[in-house]
Amino acid sequence: MNLNELGLKHSTDKASHGHNYLDLYEELLAPFRDRGNLRIIEIGVHEGASLRVWKDFFPDAQIVGVDIKEACRAHADTSIQIEIGDQGDETFLQSLITKHPADIIVDDGSHFWSHQIDTFRLLFPQMRSGGLFVCEDLLTSRSKWVAAYGRPYTIPAATYFGRLAAQFAAEGFVYGEASDTEMRDLQQQIAWMRFGPGFVAIRKV
Known part of the structure; x- marks a missing residue:
């Protein structure tokens, strides 16, 4: 089964009946199918549908689902671990990536x-x-979603990633001016960026 067929099987909204990602x-994930010791982190477990998609698509991978709700522990099994924590807590995120490279x-x-x-x-x-970072649901950066998801930032996530893409494409310079230090450092770690409807995928060098 291809990835969309697996998505339909497990009823994830990433499939063609939903966001159609x-x-x-x-195409983006196929190169990882032959990588040994593969580890995947997905932030946002909900009902566990996409975790089961990754499990079927990458049968030998270690999969880590992250959510703030204790009830999500029910989706753990022999190849899926669940970590409970707040995405907005920088200390938690640091511990997550240290524990699960x-x-x-x-x-x-x-989606804030x-x-x-x-x-x-x-x-x-x-x-x-060589890793791949995907940020989904950038649609919350626009239209009716702004009031619910924008605070406390004044810059939408879609705008941030668009600026990062501009820095990357211009090799660290935009309109003749050097980028800020952090964005320049990030730009230097990017192999490529690709936008799809509602998401951005960023490959690390």
């Missing part, structure tokens, strides 16, 4: 701009070389 995800991170968590931006800022530099 998985056809493009298959990751090849793939999927942020499908709170601050969480989307800071999760990338904190975790991406500590991912394994």
Whole structure:
């Protein structure tokens, strides 16, 4: 079964009946299928559907689901671990990536701009070389979602990643001016960036 078929089987909203991410995800994730000792972190467990998709697609991977709700521990099994913690807690995120050095991170968590931006800022530099970071649901950066997901940041997550892409494409410079130090450091760790409808995928060097 391909990735979208697995998504439909497990009823994740990443599949074609929902956000329709998985056809493009298959292309992005295919190179990882032959990687040994693969570790995947997904932030946002909900009912565990996408964790089961990753388990079927990467049968030998170690999968870590992260959520704030204790009830999500019910989705743990021999290849899926559950970590309970707040995505907005930087200390928790640091402990997470220290405990579980990751090849793939999927942020499908709170969708708050601050969480989307800071999760990338904190975790991406500590991912394994060649890893892939995906931030989903960038639609919350626009339209009716702004009031619910924008506070306390004034910059939408989609705008942040767009600026990062501009820095990356311009090799650290935009409009002739050097980028800020942190964004320049992040840019230097990026192999490529790819945007899809509602998400961004960033490959680490």
